Structures are given as C-alpha cells and as structure tokens.
Amino acid sequence: MKKTALSLSVLAALALGTAGAQTTIRIASLSPLSGGQSDLGTQIRNGTQLAVNEYKAQFKKLGFDLQLVPYDDQADPATGTAAARKIAADRQILAVVGTLNSGVAIPSSAALQASHVAMVSPANTANQVTDRGLPNMNRIVARDDAQGGAGANFISGTLKAKKVYVLNDKTAYGEGLSAEVEKALKAKSVNVVANEGTEEKSDFSSIIAKIKLQNPDAIYFGGIYNQVGVFIKQLREAGVTTPVIGGDGLDSSELATIAGAGATNIYFTTVAAPIEALPAAKTFAASYQKTFNDTAQGFGAFGYDAAKVVLQGVLNAIRSNGNKLPTRTQVESAIRKGNFTGLLSGAVSFNSVGDRRAATMYVMNITGGKYKLDSSINVKPAKQ
Template structure:
C-alpha cells in the first residue's frame, strides 16, 4: 500500500496512543447516598474518594487508570442487590467497598460471589455477613458478637445498670446487635425487660410510655441515628433521663441535630475512634476538611480504611501477576490473605471467613452538644 506522509503520521499517532493507553481498573462502593442515612453514606463515600486519590499515582506507575464508581444503595437490600448485579457485569470493577448496612451487604455479597468480586465492608457488623463463609466477603469492623458484649459490658460495669430495656430497628444490623447485648446481659445477671423491635420513625409515644412504666436503669437501642435521634428527642421530652446506649449506627453528627436537647447521656460503641484521638488521622482530617468543607467523622475513617485494604489488595495482586492487571479471583485471594498496614485504625488482616483478626472498640459519649471518647475495649472475632 502506498503511504502518504499524512498516512504515516496518522498511523504513528495511533500506534503511540495504543502503546500509552492505560488499562482501566475500577473499584465500586455501596452506601446510602440519598435518603435518611445519607449523612453516614456520604461520609463513607468521601473517605473512599480520598483513598482513591491517594493511590492513583501508584496505579499509574503500573500502567493502570484507577477509577472510583460509587453506587447509591439507599440502605435498601433490593436496590443494593441490583447495584451489585451491575457491578458484576462491569469486568473492569475488581472489588467493592461496602456496603454499610448489613441488610444490604448480605444479599449484595451473595450476588457478587459467583463472579468473585471481593467486598470489604466498612461498617456491616451482623454475624451472618461472614458466618456464611463467602470467599469474597471481608470487613474491617468488629462483629455483633464482639460489639454487643462490649456494649453489655459497658452497661453493666460503667453504667451499673441492673435492669435494661432493649429496642431494635428490625434490620439485620439492629436485631443482631440487640440480640447479642441481650444474651450478654442475661449471662451476667442483668435483668432484660424486653427486646422490642420497631420500625417506627416518628411517633414513639407508646414505647416511651412502656419505658416509663418499667423504669429501667438504661436503654439499649440497636438502630441508626435517624431513627434513634427522634426516639431520644421524645424520650427526653417525656422526662426520661436514663442512659441510652447503641452501636456504631449512632456515629453521626446528625444525631445531635435530630435529637436536639435529647442528645444527652447517650453512648455508642464504634470501631472508629474520634479522628482527633488518632495520631495517624491528623493529615487525613485536614485533607477531608479541605476537600469536602466539613469535618471527618467515624464513617469517613471506616470508608478510607476499607478502601485502602481494597486498593492495596489490588496492587498486591498486580505485582504478583508480573505487573499486569489481576483477575477478580486474584484480587479476592490477595485481600483475604493480605496484611494491611497504614490504616487509621491500625494494621489489619482477616481470618478464614473474612473477619478482622483483632480490633479496638471505642465507647463514645454524647452530651452537651459534643461527642467525646469514654473508654476503649480490645476485641477479637468469636470465630478463628
């Protein structure tokens, strides 16, 4: 074929572009980015975004274009599972950070299992998240059977409660947490008045009336800030001032806004320490504030750390694959078998079912318009 100078230039440009084209690698996230739990979902998404930005240069050195694809699961299992199917169909997605809610994580991880898309949840605590033994499912937060007993221990030893009224939000998260608290309290001789499930979001008058009648020393509520905040407001307005304890679903500044003056004498357990209590988090907190014009909270730390596990896992798998883009199965194995340093919450590795081998739980106190560290509890998963 006769080639004109223009033809040669065009072919040369195409050849050069092809040689320099980066292989696209994506990570996805599942979190509620709209609806009643969007405050914590956006914190997690933002934390993941910072980790992706931080890791982009390392991926670029290996010839990869790292992209982040966030999905809004609306804290709804059906929506989250539909998103998981979309993720599975996109072969460039090698792993997922999420989901936040156990009720979403359980079906979403099952939907991703066959395609070997690794998941690292930044917040799901229900025992069944990992008890199913899925090879693709991991988490960086303590399980309900670690967080529940820690909450029960705090109720019994620090708050000296001898009679506790338990509530849960009827989700996998809330029911699981409340069940573990109930079990631990009863085993230590503390009277549990009831473990009542409720999906109520606006009028807690009937529950408050029962609480007043029973006169418990403390209340435990396994639920999320948007529901518990309304309950707290109405509980305090009814003159009930006993301590209220919950899990990491209360870890949001929105709790203070929703509960108002009712956000007093409240405690919650969480795997994420307040950012100011973590020396390693100082730069992260400053970067978060600068980037998103708001302070970082616990779920931002969760999201950042879970994303770093995912990203480092992909890099480890790529390096073991002679620098080439790894398969989903290779990433799945690299995450499960890896040891991950440099996390804000400390070094992390996973046991045979994807639970973090060791972690620290923090008990936070809410009062006077502030959230402060109360105490710390070291925990390990119940399973080896």
Template sequence: MKKTALSLSVLAALALGSASAQTTVKIATLSPLSGGQSDLGLQIRNGAQLAVNEYKAQFQRLGMNLQLVAYDDQADPATGTAQARKIASDRAILAVVGTLNSGVAIPSSQALASSRVAMVSPANTANQVTDRGLSNMNRIVARDDAQGPAGANFITGNLKAKKVYILNDKTAYGEGLAKEVEKALKAKGTQVVGNEGTEEKSDFSSIVAKIRLQKPDAIYFGGIYNQVGVFIKQLRENGITTPVVGGDGLDSSELATIAGKGASNIYFTTVAAPIEALPAAKTFAANFQKTFNDGAQGFGAFGYDAAKVVLQGILKAAQANGNKAPSRQQVEAAIRKGSFTGLLSGNVSFNSVGDRKAATLYVMNVEGGKYKLATSVPVRPVRQ
C-alpha cells in the same frame, strides 16, 4: 519550523498512544448516598475517594488508570442487591468498599460472589455477614458478638444498671446487636424488662409509655441514628432522662442534631474510631475537610482504610500477575490472604472467613450535643 511541527505531532501521537494503552481499573463504593442514612454513606464514599487519589500514581506507573465509581444503595437490601448486579456487570470493577448496613451487605455480597468481586466493609457488624463463609466478603470492623457484650459490659459496669429495656429497628443489624446485648445482660444477671422491635420513625409515644411504666435504669436501642435520634428527642420531651445506649449505627454527628436539646446521657459503642482516637488521622482529616468541605467522621476514616486494603490487594495481585491488571479472582485471594499496613486504624489481616484478626471497639458519650470518647476495648473474633 516544519521539523518542530513534525516533532510536536509525533510527540502528541506518542502521548495519545500511551494514554490509550492505559488499562482502566475501577473500585466501587456501595453505601447510602441519599436518604436518611446518607451522612454515613457519604463519609464512606469520600474516605474511599481520598485513598484512590493517593494511589493513582502507583497504578499509573503500572499502566493502569485507577477510578472510583460510587453506587447508592439507599440503605435498602433490594436496591443494594440491584446495584451489586450492576457492579458485577462492569468488568473493570475489581473490588468494592461497602456497605454501611449489614442487611444490605448480606444479599449484595451474595450477588457478587459468583463474579468473584471482593468486598471490604468499613462498617458491617452482623455475625452472618462473614459466618456464611463467602470467599469475597471481608470486614475491617468488629462483629456484633464483640460489640454486643461490650455494650452490655458498659451498661452493667459503668452505668450500674440493674433493669434494661431493649429496642431494635427490625433490621439484620439492629436485631443482631440487640440479641447479643440481651444474651450478655442475662448472663450477668441483669433484668431485661422489655425487648421489642420497631420500624416506627416518627411517633414513639406507645414505647415511651411502656418505658415510663417499667422504669428501667438504661435503654438499649439497636438501630440507626435517624430513627434513634427521634426516639431520644421524644423520650426527653416526656421528661425521661434514662441513659440511652446503642451501637455504631448512632455514630453520626446528625444524631445530636436530630435529638436536639435531648442529646445528653447517650452512649454508643462504635467500630469506627473517632478521629481524635487515631493518632495517624490528623493529615487525613485535614485532606478530607479541604477536599469535601466537610468534617471527617469515624466512618470516613474506615472507608479510607477499607479502600486502602482493596487497593493494596489489587497491587499485590498485579505484582503476582507480572505487574499487569489482575483478575477479580486474583484480587479476591490477595485481599483475604494479605497483610495490610499504613492504615489509620492499624494493620489489617483477615481470618479464614474474612473477619479482621484484631480490632478495637470504642464507647462514645454524647452530652449537651458534644461527643467525647468514654473508653476503648480491644477485641478479637472467635476464629483466628
């Protein structure tokens, strides 16, 4: 009896010693978890959490306790930058999945650069996100200078529009996208009858009046679903059925909810594939629903993929470091130079500035509140 008790105590001590010997390794997500854009931000966080759940055992075998910590940037550049500084101060965090908004990514990645904390974005499209040449900033989605022309091509080729009214939300994302669309439309000889930025969130009556006067064949709005949905609702309530086209900021199931009965004749390009367009996503979608009691959307899948890039990068760096926890600098280099497989959206590798070498854009159509895939377009950045 005493021998058994002693043996158990020894085993317990060994187990405790083994547990205490584990090195805690963290990755962070940085996305809006509260506020008007939280639907997409939570998708990113939850997708990343599924990837962490899958990789925990691999890290455990190397003596590393893998954790995910989620930071709320509230879709606000100042908040995101403050959160980035908190991330930098936690030395256990080796890399970040985020952000949703380009306007948040730009200052946040700059704040993380000196600490060599790598970022892999599942969503940022503004050209300047990577054009600044930061060694820690990467993205797995196409840029505005690919998404803008794709939207313009759809407007002229599919919608046959001759006159277009352009709006943007006055953010780095919306302005950048609208600029690329305008440039592409003008190159095709399409008339831009209006082009303005607005931070309005609730009363679009003055803009609707201008649109009624100009009678465009299509409206392009570079913005986010929570703002654009209200605009569409008011546009339709005023009897204007003109097609509304946007970018991936409209890629949320909440768009149709906000637009209500007006959720028809809407199109948007998106860098995050709809789940049905990803053959490998069936199991992921089922796990997402089971784990979070919520349906997976495109940014959930791309949050998952971005996290897998981060986790594979950390494992590659650990392997090069004698199977021990790597430094942030080693992880940063491994992510930029690596080739990553087993992702829902296909294999990933980055060019010299952190752009994905081969990406796909999707055009979605919303009719009667229902979303369906219209077409897809393969794209590549200018630099390989």
C-alpha cells in the same frame, strides 16, 4: 501519494497513542448517598475517594488508570443488590468498599460472589456477614458478638444498671446487635424487661409509655441515628432522663442535631474510631476538610482504611501477575490473604472467613450535644 503519506502518519500517531494508553481499573463504593442514612454513607464514599486519589500515581506507573465508581444503595437491601449486579457486570471493577448496613451487605456480597468481586466493609457488624464463609466478603471492624458484649459490659459495669429495656429497628443489624446485648446482659443476671422491634420513625409515644411503666435503669436501642435521634428527642420531652445506649449505628454527628436539647446521657459503642482516637488521622482529617469542605467522622476514616486494603490488595495482585491486569479471583485472594499496613486504624489481616484478626471497640458519650470518647476495648473474633 500525499494521501498515503497522510494515512501512514495518522496510523503511526494512533499506534503511539495506543501504546501509551492506560488500562482502566475501577473500584466501587456501595453506601447510602441519599435518604436518612446518607450522612454516614457519604463519609464512606468520601474516605474511599481520598484513598483512590492517593493511589492514582502508583497505579499510573504500572500502566493503569485508577477510578472510583460510587453507587448509592439507599440503605435498602433490594437497591444494594441491584447495584451489586451492575457492579458485577462492569468488568473494569475489581473490588468494592462497602457497605454501611449489614442488611445490605449480606445479599449484595452474595450477588457478587459468583463474579469473585471482593468486598471490604468499613462498617458491617452482623455476625452473618462473615459467618456465611464467602471468599469475597471481608470487614475491618468488630462483629456484633464483640460489640454486643462491649455494650452489655458498659451497661452493667459502668452504668450499674439492673433493669434494661431493649429496642431494635427490625433490621439484620438492629436485631442481631440487640440479641447479642440481651444475651450478654442475661449472662450477667441483668433483668431485660423487653426486646421490642419497631420500624416507627416519627411517633414513639406508645413505646415511651411502656418504658415509663417499666422504669428501667437503662434503654438499649439497636438502630440507626436517624430513627434513634427522633426517639431520644421524644423520650426527653416526655421527661425520661434514663441513659440511652446503642451501637455504631448511632455514630453520626446528626444524632445530636436530631435529638436537639435531648442529646445528653447518651452512649454508644462504635467500631469506627473517633478521629481524635487515631493518632495518624490528623493529615487525613485536614485533607478531608479541604477536599469536601466537611468534617471527617469515624466512618470516613474507616472508609479510607477499607479502600486502602482494597487498593493494596489490587496492587499485590498486579505484582503477583507480572505487573499485568489481574483477574477478580486474583484480587479476591490477594485481599483475603494480605497483610495491610499504613492504615489509620492499625495493621489489618483477615482470618479464614474475612473477619479482622484484631479490632478495637470504642465507647462514646454524648452530653449536652457534645461527643467525647469514654473508653476503648481491644477485641478478637471467636474464629481465627
């Protein structure tokens, strides 16, 4: 009799525990957490974590335990695609914040498409990211056709350059951005003397020799800060003071560190606003510093915003599903069709292919190793 009473009490306790249990909902971040681009990738992961921390209580009230699962794509398409397959296999993951690199986003989003895992990118700019029309791929930043035009306008309008040497890093991002810049420069009758691809990371002497022969008014480099920083350092050491312009791949505090004394007369367009350009970001920046003992950068803020879009989308899908666990397809649809507010970068909604309907480009200047905002430009995608 005693054993029976004990067994019943244990069963009752287990039943109560089950009734009060929380259903786990996970979102993933996908960005480089190791390797040469980890500075930006970690910003994205950390911004996502702050958003998850803020939304945990809302999910808990609805009976869900919200968790973040960070994945390291190492800025490599194959590694990112392998991570995407792992994400697809984890049925608790309903959406992804990522990636940093367009070359990673394109195959990764395709790998997630069949499982209807939505992605919201805080960084990808290549036109092909959304031109494929995948229902799961969205971004909260401007496209290369907008960024390339902004860069070309700055080179021809502000710098008054008549002769430009263009470089790219042979990635989907660098090649796409440089092609847009070249096209826009030629439309303005600016002489593009080269559009050269290079995967060089340590010795740019042969390229610098060619640049000296051409003596351009400006150099455009479609690439990432860890490669471009080394190039600028060697360029300045070779006595070339020509302005260097790039895209948002240069948007890292590490660029000036790598370029050293050569970190001057540098400009870059960026889709991620500098923290000081976001009036609502003061609290976020303080929270970031306190949580991670590090300074928030633009991609940290946009990782945060992309995560808030994801989390609001998941909440919308839960509510539309009678406060029950939604399917991935329901989340995918809720994100694409939603109107999202309360973000650092302003309200977000997506067009039919997942582009943000209205975005802002920023032009930054580095002089003497110091970063400052030069100007900002409002842009819209060609398709609405």
